[in-house]
Amino acid sequence: MTFKEFKKELNGNRVEGELIKTVFYSLLTSFIVLGILYSLKFRFIEDFMSTKGYFLFFAALSYSLFVPTIRQVRAYREFACMAGMMIGMTLGMIGGFLSGFFVASTNGMFIGSVFGMFVGMSLGIWNGKCCGIMGIMEGMMAGFMGGLMGAMTAFMLFNDHLIASMVIVFLISSVILVSLNYLIYREMKLEERKLKEDHLRTFVISFVLIILTAWLMVYGPRSGVFG
Amino acid sequence: MKTKTIIFAMIILVLIVGSFVFVNGKKETANVSSNGGQVIQGQTQQVILSQDGYNYEDAVADAGKPISLSADSSVGGCLRSVVFNVEGKKYSKYLKTPKDTLDLPALSKGTYSFSCSMGMGFGKIVVK
Numbered sequence: 059m060t061f062k063e064f065k066k067e068l069n070g071n072r073v074e075g076e077l078i079k080t081v082f083y084s085l086l087t088s089f090i091v092l093g094i095l096y097s098l099k100f101r102f103i104e105d106f107m108s109t110k111g112y113f114l115f116f117a118a119l120s121y122s123l124f125v126p127t128i129r130q131v132r133a134y135r136e137f138a139c140m141a142g143m144m145i146g147m148t149l150g151m152i153g154g155f156l157s158g159f160f161v162a163s164t165n166g167m168f169i170g171s172v173f174g175m176f177v178g179m180s181l182g183i184w185n186g187k188c189c190g191i192m193g194i195m196e197g198m199m200a201g202f203m204g205g206l207m208g209a210m211t212a213f214m215l216f217n218d219h220l221i222a223s224m225v226i227v228f229l230i231s232s233v234i235l236v237s238l239n240y241l242i243y244r245e246m247k248l249e250e251r252k253l254k255e256d257h258l259r260t261f262v263i264s265f266v267l268i269i270l271t272a273w274l275m276v277y278g279p280r281s282g283v284f285g
Numbered sequence: 286m287k288t289k290t291i292i293f294a295m296i297i298l299v300l301i302v303g304s305f306v307f308v309n310g311k312k313e314t315a316n317v318s319s320n321g322g323q324v325i326q327g328q329t330q331q332v333i334l335s336q337d338g339y340n341y342e343d344a345v346a347d348a349g350k351p352i353s354l355s356a357d358s359s360v361g362g363c364l365r366s367v368v369f370n371v372e373g374k375k376y377s378k379y380l381k382t383p384k385d386t387l388d389l390p391a392l393s394k395g396t397y398s399f400s401c402s403m404g405m406g407f408g409k410i411v412v413k
Contacts, residue, residue, distance in 0.1 A: 069288045078288050082295050089302050107310035115306045119299070167404060216402040217366040217379040281404070 064243045073133035073251055074243055080126035083257050087264040088118035095272055103276065110275045112221055113160040114268075116228050120156045121267045123235045124149065124181060125260050130242050131185045132259075135252040141245045142189020146197030148238045149185045152231045154178020154204030155211075157267075159227060161274055162209035163220060166281025170212060173274055174205025177267070329353045329388075332410065334367070334380075336360045341399075341408025348412050352389040356380040366402035377402060 067074040092114055100106050131137075131145055158174020182197020215223045334356040335342040341364065346352055356365055360380070367387055369376040378387040379402075398409045 075288075078291050078295075082291050082298075085295060085298060089298065107306060111306045111310050115303060118302075214363075214403050216368070217377055 060244055060247075061240060063247070064240050067243060067247075073130050074239070077126040077130065077239060080129050080257065080260050081122045083260045084122035084125040084264040085118065087261050088121060088268040091265060091268050092118060092272065100272075100276065110164050113163050113224070114272055114275060116224055117157070117160045117271045118268055120160075120228060120231065121264055123232055124153055124267075125263050127235055127238055127242075128181070128185060128263065129255075129260065130239060131188055132255070133251050133253050134242070134246045134249060135188060137188045137193075137242075137245065139189050139192050141241065142186060142193035143196040144241060145188060145238065146182045146186020146193040146195075147200040148234060150178045150182020150197040150200030150202075151204040152234055153181035154201040154206075155208035156228070156231055157271065158205040158208030159212045159224065160271065161278075162212040163216075163224070164275045164280075165278055167209050167213040168281055169274065169279050170209030171206045173270075174208045175202055176205070178202070178205045331355070333357050333383075334360055334408065336364055336406075340364075340406050343408065344410045346392065346410055346412050348394045349391050351391050352410075354380075354387040354389055355383055355385060357383050363401045363403045364406040367399060368402050369397065369399045371397065 064074065068078060069075060096106075100110075103110075127145075127149060131149075137145065154174045154177060156174075157177040158170045160170075161173045162170020178201025179198050180201070182199075182201040183194050184197075186193030186195075186197030211223075211227075212220065328350050330347055330350045330352055332344050332346050332352050332354050334344055334354065336359045341360070354367065356367065365381065366379045367377065369387075369389060371389065371392065376387060376389055378385065380387060392410075392412045394412050396409050396411050398407060400407045
């Protein structure tokens, strides 16, 4: 019953009604940035699409799922401990895992895990702080573990259906993130929205994440086997 | 904009960008390369890798001849998945059986290190 309400709310006036629009704006930002970079620079790089294009495409899709969750969390500002810990953990883990996975697929395990931990822990701490120190710690730990795990998984799957694994990992992560949106709605459906903001933050977060990822993949340091 | 319109626009956008990426990606030679196109018949030298503890035994090859690399039955686990970085280009293949080969270009004199795809086992080819 509540999920039906959630689906209905995706067209409503609460923050949930802005989630799909946020995904769209984030995707648009990332694709425009990637399109400009591709036409100016990346298309001259040998084997760009097969070595980096797939991963950048899925990175853009993944980031477009983080941003609406950040917006939803910010809209309610304060959560109960359990919900806050779930938010910190989910965003930290999925954020770290996916970004680590994508970068490790092109640059090797070291730089992949460093980037994964950076993104995962940043997202985990930022969103986990909605419930205080417990959420912050949970986000930090999940980002730390997710970043390492994502990079390691990509590196281990290097010669064994890496692209197919990436699609599967992305699909599972999407389901988890949508479930988190639902969890937040369930927890907060009786609460009033505390922060109303425009989409500037959506553009900025998407821009920063996709630029960082693209820069690392193309110009960033690599481990020995990646040349 | 209505939610349904946004979802429709989003799907179209993802399909267009996705098909561009996948169609162009398939046209190019993948980074994981092991095609026999660059090996000249009659000049290819066979190099067989063996396992030594947790690493590969050092192998020896002649300079200026393309290499057809295989791994004998002593090589197990992730060490059967070999990754080379030769002049910034990655050569990699899972050598499932001793008959599977990874084709490398002709190398100049020197020592070339390589690893398994998990970065756990290491080895080197000394080109003389």
